Amino acid sequence: MADTIRESIIADLAALFDAFSFASVTSPDVYRGRQVFDPDTETPPLITILPRPEENDNGYGDHKLTFSVDIICLERMAGQNPSELGEAILGEMIKCVFGYETAGPTKVGGMTNTYADTVVYKSGGIDSYPDELGQQILHVGITVEINYTTNAGDPYNNS
Numbered sequence: 001m002a003d004t005i006r007e008s009i010i011a012d013l014a015a016l017f018d019a020f021s022f023a024s025v026t027s028p029d030v031y032r033g034r035q036v037f038d039p040d041t042e043t044p045p046l047i048t049i050l051p052r053p054e055e056n057d058n059g060y061g062d063h064k065l066t067f068s069v070d071i072i073c074l075e076r077m078a079g080q081n082p083s084e085l086g087e088a089i090l091g092e093m094i095k096c097v098f099g100y101e102t103a104g105p106t107k108v109g110g111m112t113n114t115y116a117d118t119v120v121y122k123s124g125g126i127d128s129y130p131d132e133l134g135q136q137i138l139h140v141g142i143t144v145e146i147n148y149t150t151n152a153g154d155p156y157n158n159s
Contacts, residue, residue: 004155005148006067008115010051013069013097016109017047020096024088025075037074039137044074047093058152066147068122071097077136086126089140094121097144111146115158120145 003011010032018030025045031037032049054067073089097119099110111119124142151157 002156005115005150005158006051006054006065006155009111009146009148010049010069012111012115013071014049016096016111017049017071020092020109022089022092024085024092025073028073028075039074039076044076044137047071047073059149061152063150063152064147065150066145068143068145070141070143072127072139072141075138075140077130077138082126082129082138086129086138086140089138090124090126090142093140093142094124097121097142116146116148118147120147 014030014032017028022028022045028045028047029042030047030049033051034048035050037044037046037048048071050070050072052068052070054065057064057066071093073093075085075089077085096109097111098121099107102108122143122145125140127139127141130136130138149158
């Protein structure tokens with residue numbers, strides 16, 4: 001069976017993070033729909049993509065849908081300053097989702113408009129700093145809002 005438009009959007013987002021060349025973290029594993037990790041067996045860096053429920057603003061013959069996606073990077077601290085590392089990770093996560101320009105007006109990476117109508121940066125930053133008594137893991141996250149349209153009652157086709 002074919003993927004829904006929503007699944008195609010989420011898969012595209014996961015593929016972006018899987019292919020992105022991070023400078024602040026080394027080859028993070030990318031997960032979808034997971035919130036709990038054992039840092040001893042699933043070692044950071046890792047990125048998890050958490051799609052949230054969508055809302056529908058019915059149009060004439062179509063569904064105008066909006067959903068948020070939380071994207072979180074976990075990285076083990078190894079003597080770095082947590083604030084400096086967190087800001088570097090945050091910048092690269094935003095760059096991954098929205099792309100960036102190289103020499104000339106050429107955009108590299110970022111979400112396409114193949115399935116999503118718009119992708120909006122809603123929030124981001126360091127979710128939690130490492131504590132001195134527990135795991136030395138930094139959590140950095142962003143939330144994006146994705147809008148897309150399907151034919152009414154047909155989640156497999158854009159209108």
